[in-house]
Amino acid sequence: MKPEPTRVSQLEAPPPLERLRERVRGVISRLGEWSRRVFPHDQEAKPARRAPERAPSIDASMLADRLGEAPRQWEREARPTPGITGPVRRVTPALRSQPLSTQRQPLSHTDRSPVERRSLSAASAHSEPRQVSADHGAPVGPGEQATDPPAWPSPQAEPPAEPTPEQLEATRRALPRKLLKGTRNGMLLTLEPGYVWAQVLEALEARLAESPKFFQGAVLSLDTRRRPLQPPEVEDLERLLAAYAMTFKEVGSDELNDPRALPSGATRPPASGETGPTLSIRPGDVTNTLFTRRTIRSGQRLRYESSVVIMGDVNSGAEVIAGGDVVVWGALRGTVHAGYPDNQGAVVCALVLAPVQLRIGALASRPPDDGALPPETPEVASVKNGQIVVESWNAGRASRR
Amino acid sequence: MDSRVLTITSGKGGVGKTTTAANLSTALALMGRHVVAVDGDIGLRNLDAVMGLESRILYDLVDVVEGQCQLNQALIKDKRLPELYLLPAAQTRDKNAVSSLQMEQLCHQLRGQFEFVVIDCPAGIEQGFRNAIVGADEVIIVTNPEMSSVRDADRIIGLIEAAGKPEPLLMINRLRPDMIRRGDMMDVADVLEVLNIGLIGLVPEDEAVIIATNKGEPVVMDPKSRAGAAFASAARRVLGEDVPLEELDAPQNLLDRLRRLISPGARATGKRA
Numbered sequence: 098m099k100p101e102p103t104r105v106s107q108l109e110a111p112p113p114l115e116r117l118r119e120r121v122r123g124v125i126s127r128l129g130e131w132s133r134r135v136f137p138h139d140q141e142a143k144p145a146r147r148a149p150e151r152a153p154s155i156d157a158s159m160l161a162d163r164l165g166e167a168p169r170q171w172e173r174e175a176r177p178t179p180g181i182t183g184p185v186r187r188v189t190p191a192l193r194s195q196p197l198s199t200q201r202q203p204l205s206h207t208d209r210s211p212v213e214r215r216s217l218s219a220a221s222a223h224s225e226p227r228q229v230s231a232d233h234g235a236p237v238g239p240g241e242q243a244t245d246p247p248a249w250p251s252p253q254a255e256p257p258a259e260p261t262p263e264q265l266e267a268t269r270r271a272l273p274r275k276l277l278k279g280t281r282n283g284m285l286l287t288l289e290p291g292y293v294w295a296q297v298l299e300a301l302e303a304r305l306a307e308s309p310k311f312f313q314g315a316v317l318s319l320d321t322r323r324r325p326l327q328p329p330e331v332e333d334l335e336r337l338l339a340a341y342a343m344t345f346k347e348v349g350s351d352e353l354n355d356p357r358a359l360p361s362g363a364t365r366p367p368a369s370g371e372t373g374p375t376l377s378i379r380p381g382d383v384t385n386t387l388f389t390r391r392t393i394r395s396g397q398r399l400r401y402e403s404s405v406v407i408m409g410d411v412n413s414g415a416e417v418i419a420g421g422d423v424v425v426w427g428a429l430r431g432t433v434h435a436g437y438p439d440n441q442g443a444v445v446c447a448l449v450l451a452p453v454q455l456r457i458g459a460l461a462s463r464p465p466d467d468g469a470l471p472p473e474t475p476e477v478a479s480v481k482n483g484q485i486v487v488e489s490w491n492a493g494r495a496s497r498r
Numbered sequence: 499m500d501s502r503v504l505t506i507t508s509g510k511g512g513v514g515k516t517t518t519a520a521n522l523s524t525a526l527a528l529m530g531r532h533v534v535a536v537d538g539d540i541g542l543r544n545l546d547a548v549m550g551l552e553s554r555i556l557y558d559l560v561d562v563v564e565g566q567c568q569l570n571q572a573l574i575k576d577k578r579l580p581e582l583y584l585l586p587a588a589q590t591r592d593k594n595a596v597s598s599l600q601m602e603q604l605c606h607q608l609r610g611q612f613e614f615v616v617i618d619c620p621a622g623i624e625q626g627f628r629n630a631i632v633g634a635d636e637v638i639i640v641t642n643p644e645m646s647s648v649r650d651a652d653r654i655i656g657l658i659e660a661a662g663k664p665e666p667l668l669m670i671n672r673l674r675p676d677m678i679r680r681g682d683m684m685d686v687a688d689v690l691e692v693l694n695i696g697l698i699g700l701v702p703e704d705e706a707v708i709i710a711t712n713k714g715e716p717v718v719m720d721p722k723s724r725a726g727a728a729f730a731s732a733a734r735r736v737l738g739e740d741v742p743l744e745e746l747d748a749p750q751n752l753l754d755r756l757r758r759l760i761s762p763g764a765r766a767t768g769k770r771a
Binding site for chain 2: 118121122125126129132136395396397398414416453454461463464466
């Protein structure tokens with residue numbers, strides 16, 4: 098029922114047209130809603146389509162539940178794996194590289210019989226792996242006991258002091274007449290710990306000079322397990338071999354443990370407690386890489402003289418300037434300059450390679466103009482034929498320098 | 499050549515200075531003038547992204563001022579218009595990297611090469627603002643029709659007058675005619691009542707501006723956008739043409755007219771919210 102209008106309002110009664118307007122307005126407002134939906138080209142700013150009244154209301158108890166849940170979820174998402182779809186394959190380590198038993202036990206041929214193995218297992222729980230590795234063709238001399246290997250000189254050791262006359266004499270006696278051994282895979286030179294490098298070089302030069310034509314173009318294998326090669330020695334060797342158009346390569350345990358590769362008796366399995374011989378550092382390796390676990394934010398600049406590895410993102414507006422390679426274990430969205438100022442052999446790798454600008458050496462490039470999103474796979478950028486090229490990273494394929 | 503240096507400033511952040519700078523430069527270039535857009539916001543550069551040129555930056559304004567490169571090496575030609583160039587700011591420095599004197603010298607150098615130098619001023623009233631207006635011939639103040647930006651614009655007008663520059667011109671951005679009709683937003687007259695300077699443009703709120711920014715294409719190149727049309731008219735007014743101000747409140751279609759007949763809104767009946 099309409100409320101009784103007071104006398105005051107009667108005096109100021111709105112004109113009839115206004116009343117009509119009021120009444121129709123209610124109807125038309127509903128019509129207007131409908132029209133706004135039907136005629137979407139209306140230029141007025143429309144309210145957001147996702148109306149807030151649809152959202153479920155959150156009360157305090159629900160919030161408590163969510164807070165309790167949140168830390169677990171966050172942990173799961175804390176390590177996103179962009180671009181890696183599917184289950185992560187775990188590569189089982191090769192059996193050969195498993196640590197052998199730390200207990201030293203004399204190993205005889207009789208141990209290999211299954212009956213004996215069971216009696217041994219009572220004594221040592223680790224006999225199984227040892228048997229396995231023995232079955233893999235790394236014969237051990239009968240009755241030989243594993244002993245501590247001599248301490249390997251660290252690669253960063255100071256240059257050795259001048260050899261004493263006694264050392265020189267000992268080396269001369271130790272160097273076998275046949276310095277180079279012929280193997281299935283070519284020439285092999287084994288370096289023993291006591292050798293003085295100058296003498297080895299001299300002996301090698303003499304041997305090569307005996308029949309130069311025979312050695313032309315051959316590949317020399319170096320067994321550096323017991324005495325790793327230092328960078329200056331590598332240079333000497335390269336210089337010497339260049340005269341004969343020879344190359345050399347250092348061979349690790351994989352090839353040397355093949356009993357067919359070397360005469361019997363010359364092989365030994367890695368001593369107990371070790372995982373195998375370590376490769377010595379090659380001339381192209383970088384020993385002063387910067388490794389950082391953080392995200393580089395917009396406006397921040399990371400400059401380093403050598404290679405850089407970043408575990409995190411490089412956001413748009415950030416800059417990374419490195420003298421060597423740049424590896425971003427995350428999304429690279431900023432500006433990167435590898436091989437600064439003029440090393441065009443540097444590469445840039447990222448899980449998501451989407452930089453604003455990418456520079457290698459003195460070349461700069463930008464993403465293609467077609468506006469396509471970068472693929473969600475790891476990619477590597479390098480310079481090929483004077484141009485910066487971005488390729489997808491296939492597992493196991495090393496990028497060429 | 500009679501070059502003009504225009505600085506787009508506001509005081510308040512987020513009112514549309516960078517958008518206005520990008521769109522005015524593009525509109526002037528579309529009309530055939532030689533224009534350079536200068537990003538004065540060192541450390542928080544955005545003009546390059548709004549114009550879609552962020553991937554082409556090799557050198558920036560700070561490099562030029564410090565002598566690390568020539569001015570021509572830092573100028574980036576626009577990817578669509580040959581008459582338009584951009585001088586980007588540095589992202590890894592801050593506003594103290596450039597002094598007012600260096601900025602004035604830079605403006606002088608740019609004057610010799612371009613008809614229009616449009617400088618995008620950063621928010622605030624500190625060194626960045628001082629650098630942006632030191633070389634200016636004309637200043638355009640951008641504001642939104644709401645109290646905080648009008649108040650900050652007022653402060654800026656005072657600082658500009660104190661710097662000895664001629665009276666600035668006003669551009670009102672992000673107008674919402676429906677809200678103005680309801681009485682929920684300041685209208686043009688209210689803003690001019692406070693600021694009391696000449697009007698050079700009225701730009702309505704438009705979703706197309708956000709879309710254009712994300713794409714890297716100034717909205718003035720979108721023929722269907724009302725904001726783009728408004729920026730184009732403003733550019734014509736900058737060139738001296740007498741373009742009547744937009745009737746932003748004009749009804750857009752038949753149903754709009756019908757609706758207004760029934761419900762004219764607070765303004766028509768003289769009521770104020």
